[in-house]
Amino acid sequence: MALGVKSRLILSRLAQALPALAGIVVVTFILTRALPGDPAAYFAGPAADARSIAQIREQLGLDRPLPVQFLSYVTDLLQGDLGRSISTGQPVAEALMQRLPASLELTLFALLLSALIAIPLGVAAARRPDSWVDQACRLLVTAGVSLPTFFTGLLLVYVFYFILGWAPPPLGRLDLIYLSPPQVTGFFTIDALLDRDFATFRAALAQLVLPAMTLALFTLAPIARMTRASMIQALGSEFIRTARASGLSERRIVYTYAFRNAMLPVVTTLGMVFSFMLGANVLVEKVFAWPGIGSFAVEALVVSDYAAVQGFVLAMAVLFVLLNLLIDVVYTLADPRVGMEG
Amino acid sequence: MSGSLLQVENLTVEFRTRNGIVRAVERVDLSVGRGETLAIVGESGSGKSVTSYAVMRILDSAGSIAQGSVMFSGIDVANADEDTMATLRGREISMVFQNPRLALNPIRKIGRQIEDVLIRHVQATHNNAKQKAIELLAKVRIARPEERYDAYPFELSGGMCQRVVIALALACKPRLLIADEPTTGLDVRTQKAVMDLIVELVAEQGMSMILITHDLGLAAAYCERVIVMEKGRVVEAASAASVFKDPQEPYTKRLVRATPRPGVSLRDLLPDPEIPYAAQTPRTESVEGQPLLEVRDLVKSFAPAQSASLLSRFMNKSVAEPARSVDGISFTLAKGETLGLVGESGCGKSTTSAMIMRLLDPTSGSIFFAGRDIGAIPARSFARDADRARLQLVFQDPTDSLNPRFTAARAIADPLYRLGGVTRADEARTAVEEIAKMVGLPHDLLDRFPHQLSGGQKARVGIARAMVLRPDLVVLDEPTAALDVSVQAIVLNLLADLRAELGMSYLFVSHDLQVVRMLCDRALVMRAGRIVEEGSAAAVLEDPQHAYTRELVSAIPHPPL
Incomplete structure (x- = not known):
């Protein structure tokens, strides 16, 4: 029922x-x-x-x-x-089908990265408001959101590609020496894994890391701040007092009781951040020559x-x-x- | 006191706030023996709850035990490490809270919440936890416990949630139960059922209990000893029998005096009963002429919980009967009369008052106000009706019903601007100052915002706002339910004085029969949308005819007098 x-x-x-x-x-x-x-x-x-x-x-x-x-x-x-x-003379549906997976892969990966950092950070900050963890969290997310993505993107390229040489050249989804994996989902990383082609998987992942980090840094702020706020509210609520008075372990109180309640507004925020990222990552796509939907739209708009x-x-x-x-x-x-x- | 289970000596609790350190509890001594029941009574801000939180060491992070000792069964609670405390909580000392619905995790099945406690304190294994949780639900007399195991708190009534909280607290058979306002906000019959259950289970398991309450009557009826607290200090400790009959301290005397009880008048509630009582002069019975308000066969039915869309309505063809929240009631209210509308939550009394205020459209029936059927005017357009200014409402919650961005004066002036045709600020100010004087709101408080006012002062603002247009009928929706008894005494007297002075009629909605008896001429008892008894307020309370009214009256706590 x-x-x-x-x-x-x-x-x-x-x-x-x-x-x-x-x-x-x-x-x-x-x-x-x-x-x-x-x-x-x-x-x-x-x-x-x-x-x-x-x-x-x-x-x-x-x-x-x-x-x-x-x-x-x-x-x-x-x-x-x-x-x-x-x-281009190409059917629009075809172009979108080619470019959308590229944007989705980048955005989803960035969102995952961002959530994996921001949510634990927000929880830690909420458990000890105004402690050093909270201050560090505040500093990181403020910095992340204040720096424009094209700037952090270029900075990351400069440091990790130009100086350290850890990252591959920022030229699209896959280095030229690799062939695109057979298309299943359109996500190169997943398609490469499905094809059991681990070299291509590593190469696709390596291309993905820097642009994803750039985007993730920018989106840390809303996720971490929302996690912190809703976690503080959940931890201050009356059912947490009941849980404490019942002697439940700190882990159970924080994760099973407070965290699950606090996650509800965070899920909404994640959705909003995702849709925002998908439309607004043109700059990142430009910096990393990512053949995504954002750059496609801008080019189309310029020529009506x-x-x-x-x-x-x-x-x-x-x-x-x-x-x-x-x-x-x-x-x-x-x-x-x-x-x-x- | 060698036999005592809990021994609190010289306890001082401090809170760090922006304005420096605040002492919430100061030098409190108390002890609870094995199997003993103790009540801590006090008004809001007396430190009674903070004392109990200190005993369990669940003060929030700004609070700390600054001084004194708390010994529980040989354990030094004030200095114990967190592991010891976590084992103690729920296992040895447990707590039942006010507002049971909020005290439970809203997105976890109640059965699972009980299991969490059982498993934490090794009272059950993962294999038999479910069975034990169901046994506990049965023990607190929840019908169909197997089914209810899977329920979420929002699916249960307030009284039912409180039973779950009790089950949670008693799961590990602790030696001390602290019940913090366990029945505040519950109906009087539910209050009796919950208190009887707590006392019975406590006695059955040989536990000790601390009952924290603002209600002296409840404390004296259910506990052996009573401690009275005021502003963080214990002002009196006595046996339950003597605290009512023979209070020693001035504060206790005031508290006893302000508690509504049989055989006293409104004026008797005040600390100084010498003031002449306008309301005691027999009121003019204006039976001649038409009544001010006449309600005939009033019905309000709400459609059953609507499915989300048209589509699903087609899919689910069987349409349930609409629930009748108000089921054909009729009554009259004469000019200058005060009519009490009594009933438990869900009986339809608030729906009735909302329809009379024309905030809700009746399904059928009519509402004649001064001879005109205002029930026929759609609620949407009544705000612009000429009669709107003659009807005013005083709300239950004095805080939530004030705009936090309005000063007291602006809040009171609001109806003047909206309904009174006043446009000039100085004109409004004069009227506001006049009514503020009548409700006893000092001049210098008028420019304060709600958060700068006390509960009683906010109640006065709400009353002044309703009275500023000199309405003919004021609907008072539980106006004192959120107030301390001493403030309630003052507000009730104020209402009586204003009625005498301005000649208004009141429709007084309340669940408190004693208050209705003191303030009202006549009373209606509502149950499930119908009026089950009607008569003079005194007769309804002292000689109830209907079985339901008798049950209500007998559920009022009877302190030993």
């Missing part, structure tokens, strides 16, 4: 996302059209005259009225066709590549919906109270 309630909750969350997605389709269409810049002029090249630009505009279908363009866009969309990028921009925004929107759903599911599993009210 309880599961029935929860699975229905998930279904309804999905249904609630549909109007949002429809809205995004409309808004991105209008916004891309409102952008200054003419894709036909760009496509025709600097030497083209007015007549050839008009011809290209006609070829691209941009001379038709906006509602007609919108209708054909939506019709294509419903058939799973995101259109073709005018700058309508189909590419629309495809990117839509892909991000779908990811957001799925991510929020995932957070809801985690929440429902972690907190028995969810789904009972409402």
Whole structure:
């Protein structure tokens, strides 16, 4: 019965996302059209005259009225066709499928790294507020969030590649001497492992470490601060006093009782940080020549590549919906109270 | 005292705060013998809870035992190491807390929480812990314990949660049980059931008990000896029988006096009863003419917990009967009359008052206010209705019902700006100062913010805010439930004086029958959305007719008088 309630909750969350997605389709269409810049002029090249630009505009279908363009866009969309990028000539769906895994791999790895450092740090800081651990935590996260990612990225490259020589050159996902592993998930590290090709795995991981560290440093702050705050609140709550008065061990009090309660807001923060990172790591992708979705979007935007921009925004929107759903599911599993009210 | 289990001598507890060191407990001596029950009584801030936390060494990190000794069965608690204390807690000394719902881990099954304690103190192994936890649940008389083992705290009532906390505390058969306000916030019948259960289990296992409470009546009814604390010090120690009959210290006398009890009037609660009592002059019975408020067949039903979406409503076709929170009640309230609305939590009394205040729309029935059916006006638009200013509400929690960013004067002036058509600040100020004088709020407190005021002062602000428009009807929703008895005495008298002075009617919602008897003319007893008894306030308490009312009256703690 309880599961029935929860699975229905998930279904309804999905249904609630549909109007949002429809809205995004409309808004991105209008916004891309409102952008200054003419894709036909760009496509025709600097030497083209007015007549050839008009011809290209006609070829691209941009001379038709906006509602007609919108209708054909939506019709294509419903058939799973995101259109073709005018700058590369590649279908947008294909480009996204190539680049999205690169961004996801980087972001997920960075998030994992960040959470592995920030959560224990936050817990340690919360157990002894204003102690040296707390001060050190505060210093680290403030520094992490104050330094821009392109700066920390360059600094890490300078130290670990240029001076120490520990890291491989910051040139994309895999050194040129290795072949990409056969695609299963699109994550090079995982695909290499699945292929039992450990040399490629190590090489992919080595490429991943520096950009992931750069991103992780930047995201330590929200995760560590939220962990600290919600852990302090949990440790100060009345059920912890009951647990102490019952003589439960410190480990049980801190981890089983306080930590599990404190994790609920942290899960939400993780979701927010993840979606923020995915869209905002363009600078990191540029510094490390990472063939991700962020740099793709910026390049498309610069040349008013309508189909590419629309495809990117839509892909991000779908990811957001799925991510929020995932957070809801985690929440429902972690907190028995969810789904009972409402 | 060689036979004593717990011996506290010269105990001083200090807290480090931003404003320096605060002594919460000062030079307290007390002892509890084996099998003895001791009550520590005091008002908020008296240090009674801090004393017990010091005994268990669970003071928060800012607090410490500055002086004195705590000996428990030969163990020096004040100087014991943390390992010894962790073994002692729950195993030898355990505690039952106020607010049972918050005292349990909200996301862990209650059965697992009991198991945690059993396993920690080696009272059970992983194999038989579940069975033992279920036995404990049965022992605290939780029906269907096998099922309830899997329940989460939010699925249980307050009284039920308190039973779980008791099971937790008694799991390892400790020698001393400290019960810290175990029944505050519970209904009177639940209070009786919980206290009876605690006392019975304590006696059965030959345990000692310390009961910490603000309620002198409860203390005297359930304990052998009573210690009275004020501002961190013990002011009197006496047997339960003598503390009520023959209090020695001035503070105890004031406390006894302020405790609502049979056969006293409102004025008797005050420390100085010589003040002329306006409310004692017989009030004019204005039976002639139409009543100020007439409620006819009022019903409020809430749809059962709505499923999340339309989709699921289609999937789940069987629609449950809507629950009737208020189930067809009718009553009248005359001009100048005070009507008490009595009942336990969930009986529909708050829903009723919310409908009369037009914060909730009734499902059916009518509410005539001064001859006009205000029940027909949607709650949404009533805020702009001309009659809105004639109805005011005083809330239960004096702190939460004040905007923390408003000064007292601004809070009181709020209805003037919103409903009274006042726009000029000096005009509002005059009216505020006038009403502040009437409610006894000193002039210099008017520019303070809520956090700079005491509980009693905040209650006065709430009352002044309701009275500033000189309404015809004031709904008082448990206005003294969160206050200490001495403050309650003053606030109740203030309400009686204001009524006499301004000629208002009160609808007084309360769970405390003694308070209703003293303040109200008539009383209605509600149960499960219906009125089960109606009559003069004195008659309802002294000669209850309905079985339920009799049960309520008999559940009031009876101190030995």
